[in-house]
Amino acid sequence: MLRSAELMRRRAEDAGKSYQVGGARHVTCVQRKGHVSGWRKMAAPIQQLVAELSGQEDPIEALRSLKTAVLALPLTGLSERRPAWSLRPVFRLVETREREQVNLCVAILERLLQALDPLYIAQNYKAELLQGFYHPEDSVTLLTISQVGRIVECPEAETEILNKEELLKQIAQCIGNDKISVAKEAIKCLCKISRSTSGLSTMIRSNVFTHLKSVMAISDVIRYRVYELVVEISSVSAESLEFCASSGILSQLTDELTGDDILLRVTCAEMVTALAGSLHCRRYLAQQGVIDKMSNMILGAESDPFSAFYLPGLIKFFGNLAVLDSPQQICEHYPAFLEKVYDMAEGHDVTMIGVAVDTLAVLGATVEGKQVLLKTGLRFNNVFRRIGQQCRNATTELRVRCLDAVSSVLHLPAEHHTEDLLAMAASWFHNLSNQPMDMFRSIATQPFPELHCAALKVFTAIANQPWAQKLMIESPGFIEYIVDRTVDPDKDSKDCKFELVKALVNSGTIAEVFGNQHYLRLRAYLREGPYYIQATSAVAVEGAE
Template sequence: MAASIEHLLCALSGAGDHLEELRTLQTAVLALPLGALRERGPELRLDGVFSIMNGGDREQVSLCVTILERILQALDPVHIARNYKEELQRGLHHPEDPVRLLAISQVGRIVESSEAMTEILNNLDLLRQMIVCIGGDKIAVAKEAMTSLSRIGRSSPGLQLLFGSNLLSELRAVMAVSDVVRYRVYELVLEIASVSAESLSFCANCAILPQLLEELTGDDVLVRVACVEMVTSLSGTLHGRQYLAQQGVIDKISNLIVGADADPLSGLYLPGLVKFFGNLALVDSPQQICEHYPAFLKKVFDMATGQEPTMIGVAVDTLGVLASNIEGKQILQKAGSRFIEVFRRIGHHARSSPTELRVRCLDAIASIMFLLPDDHTDDLLAMAESWFRSLSTQPIETFRSMAAQPFPELHCGSLKVFTAIANQPWAQRMMIDSPGFVEYIVDRSVDPDKDSKDAKFELVKALIGAKTTAEVFGNQHYLRLRAYHREGPYYVRAVSTVAVEGAE
């Protein structure tokens, strides 16, 4: 088959209509296993296919793309970089989107290989055309170009090329195409800046990153929304957070939160501001963030007790993130009655709001209530119990009732809450004091689907893994839980049948 492919490739030389030859070649190439193509691929001459693709009609171009996708997939990126750089560069200029996608995807393969990438770093025309692709109408082509340029920017030579040569002026030129394209360049720069302190320094010195930070506090609300979301990605790294702090960006975002009450359009960007600080608290120190920027936690509490569903959802998610560690829980404990009011409100939404918000509330409650065994001090256990009791007059029955509703996401969310508190002695006592609770746990018939069965199994696993379960539940109930765990989440008890004389 490989020999016939070589023969078909040779038949593509010269002018004329090659539609039938391309159809036959496509069939042969797709029929040949990739392993066989890898063995003979470097010997195949693809000049004719590239030539027809650059000048043929749409049907022939489509066939050429399919053929090249298959063959190039089997070739080593180093081989492609050394033998088809010019063809790929021409492909980036092609008017047809599939051809540009083919070319840019192969460039993406090349830059994934450090050895192959060196073959194209000196080809400024190719890199320049990749930058131009960022400004194209086809989002798939633009995304592939951004991904490849981001990989190039992960090396010191690549940084020098992108931000220390004429390519920087190309980046600036493509930014002027439209607001959408400018955001694409910002996204590219932020991806590169997040890699290391060195890459951040290049991005800052080229003035593109400072330009983004200026737009953060501009008059255009929609631009502000986009910029806050982008800057949040940079805050996920230590060097990024240090840079944002040095540039006063965190203070600016805090001031935007403070001034949000006086801005009728704040609802558009406020969720992004809160998510920014929530992300900071997650990767940094909840105590430091909440103490240095008190407007953040105050606004989260206000949003959680407000009437706007979107704001409530963001606030609930943020509190779940904030309280995912002990330091965050202690911050909420310091808020005293204000947090109890907020938590009670979350409990209300978990019971009676639309399903999507109810699920988010259940996830947040589980995160807030969970304690590691090492954190089982008297103070923290008492704190957790007081929080749980504030959710409802009979919280165990409340969550059992939600778990019984015919909505899998609510069923699993309620079980997740039980799992979060399962290792805490006070919670175990509340469970065993609730009539029929153990029977509910070991009853597989009430779990309607796989996710529900898995969630129930996690609860059982948490209970038998806790040190106090055997003492609190008693030996009989404890053995039933162990049997459930041993049998697994999908166990079905065999039912024997008895034949009756005379029955059909």
């Protein structure tokens, strides 16, 4: 009884409510804010430990004690709008080359700054943060950049720090840092600054790209980093794109697509693909003739012995354009793209085949894309038959990619079940193999989970189409295979089988095609779930051993 009463009292204290024991009612006087008050009492020694740092010749022990105290408290116990303790003694002690002292100071500052309001940090420690950029230890620079990133994400605090032109210059210089983590943090911070109108205006006013150009000259690797930053900033808005374009760095990036450095071509193709992710950037690329230039690179790939390095990047670029804009528009305007995809799919280079198959999966995912493929007639039929061969004979990784492509191309949403489109899907399915149902069933029964699941996804993709349902019901033992949970070796396989059953049950034609008996078996499977196990009972017989 006492233990129950104590438990009720503690819970009531947490909620600030009354509680009752043995007919007597007790009212707690501790509210939730009492916990905050308690944390503040626990945090009081921190103020004392910080104060003790001043004037010590060997502050290591004091810093260790402070670090222990700081890490022992939750952030809620450290968070105060205007804390009683000052971080200046810790900032002063970080100005040393003594590695352990620096590490202790950084650990303390990371924890305490995280608990403070960004506006308070900007108003009180702006100078200390700026000084952190000149410290020889990368950990101090990382701490500084991350805190600036926190501040610029706070609208009230942003203006407090963006008026420091020197700060933006130092962040830009950090992109050239030897340590990749520092460079990545600097890129991230400048991207955050560019996302607000005031931040972008400050970057324009402070001419930050002049500093970036000097950083680019350090090495090719640093130049890639600046390109990455410019792509990120350009994608934010049309205004930021105009700012980046006026700097000349964007045109420098696109010019390097046709440069002599093959590896740089590869990198630039990837970056231009990322740039094309936003509509205003795609318009810019079209206006500048960059997309035409990349199409011509595909045309000239036959005569370039190094095209295998950059060609996959170009194909991915146009594949992304087709998804973002219109498959028909892209394939009509740039016919070299689809023709090259077909050539790659029919070739013998495994890498190229994989890229081509993935691209066809993307194109064939939409009804418009399927119609584009259909217009190419016999050429696509030959390519799709080749993909069927790869499903049987290629390496496991490529077989999975081919199976995924087949699923994507053959899937047809119910709202698009017109006579023509259903006939198209059925024709493509039969084109894959002489006995496509047997082929996919054979793959689905192999003891490789990735192949097993990929083959089941093909059946799921066509499960709502009447012609496919007729093939399933006419295939001996297919229904028994679907409802047999024992043949699925792992969780992923069971989940894939369940998705197949769900697709069949939710089809509007399944009862008519399969008949009531099979339909009810599938409904029962769906109701029981993918992991259902049939209970069995043993009957004891007298005299049996």
